[in-house]
Amino acid sequence: YCLRFAWNDPAAAVTRSIQHAGFSFAEERFESTEYIEIAEDQMQTTLLMPGLPFHRAQGTRMLDTLLIAGKEEARHFKFRISLDEPAAEYALGNYIQPPLLLTNQMGPPASGKSGWFFHFNTRHAQLLRFLPATPPREDADQELAEKLKYGFCLRLMETSGKKRQLQIMTYRTPVFARQRDFNGRTMTELVTTEESVSVYLSPYEVAEIEIWFG
Numbered sequence: 001y002c003l004r005f006a007w008n009d010p011a012a013a014v015t016r017s018i019q020h021a022g023f024s025f026a027e028e029r030f031e032s033t034e035y036i037e038i039a040e041d042q043m044q045t046t047l048l049m050p051g052l053p054f055h056r057a058q059g060t061r062m063l064d065t066l067l068i069a070g071k072e073e074a075r076h077f078k079f080r081i082s083l084d085e086p087a088a089e090y091a092l093g094n095y096i097q098p099p100l101l102l103t104n105q106m107g108p109p110a111s112g113k114s115g116w117f118f119h120f121n122t123r124h125a126q127l128l129r130f131l132p133a134t135p136p137r138e139d140a141d142q143e144l145a146e147k148l149k150y151g152f153c154l155r156l157m158e159t160s161g162k163k164r165q166l167q168i169m170t171y172r173t174p175v176f177a178r179q180r181d182f183n184g185r186t187m188t189e190l191v192t193t194e195e196s197v198s199v200y201l202s203p204y205e206v207a208e209i210e211i212w213f214g
Helices: 090-095 142-147
Strands: 004-005 014-019 021-023 030-033 033-039 043-048 054-058 063-065 082-083 116-118 127-131 150-160 164-170 175-181 186-189 196-201 206-213
Touching: 014 090, 033 090, 043 090, 082 090, 090 127, 150 164, 164 206, 175 196, 196 206
Parallel strands: none
Antiparallel strands: 004 063, 014 021, 014 033, 030 054, 033 043, 043 082, 054 063, 116 164, 127 150, 150 206, 164 196, 175 186, 175 206
16 A cells, blocks of 8 residues: 655655665665655645655655555555645654643743744754853863853754855853764854854754753
8 A cells, every 4th residue: 555646747756764864865665754855846845754665756746755665564544744844844743743732820931921942043043952052172262161150952954965154143141152962072263142043054964052041
């Protein structure tokens, strides 16, 4: 059993997802565990299929997604079709991780009924996980070190395959930010303003951005 998708334009660009990023393919049989994009001129269709990894291209404008084959025991499958979504990974995140509603009998906080921790200026940068912040070991600036009261680290990824400048808007003024390697060593200090941190990302780069507050 399979799902067969078909589109009108044989020249449409079809890409598959690998590790949160989209890539073209030439094989008839291929794997993609998250989504498949079909771009036709000004129209774009995204097939969100987490957990359905096996696919087969049929000619230039049809695609089969395998559901039941071999010893597969599942009989219930889910997928979603998203139209004209410019950031497939963003749409996928909304699909597999819907907003979590928590009730609070104490009422809203003094800050109001809504709030946020940080924003990205693009949907093509996706948060992978939060990590604890560690003071830069090689930093000899004692005056700065005394200002670093608390912070956190974001591991994020550029998903569109394009170099971009990412702005991370923060809920309060950062006093220091850096991009670190996966061993905690400073790669570069980042430019901070009263409400954001700026970092340049290479195509498909996975980066750890550490932000400190006073």
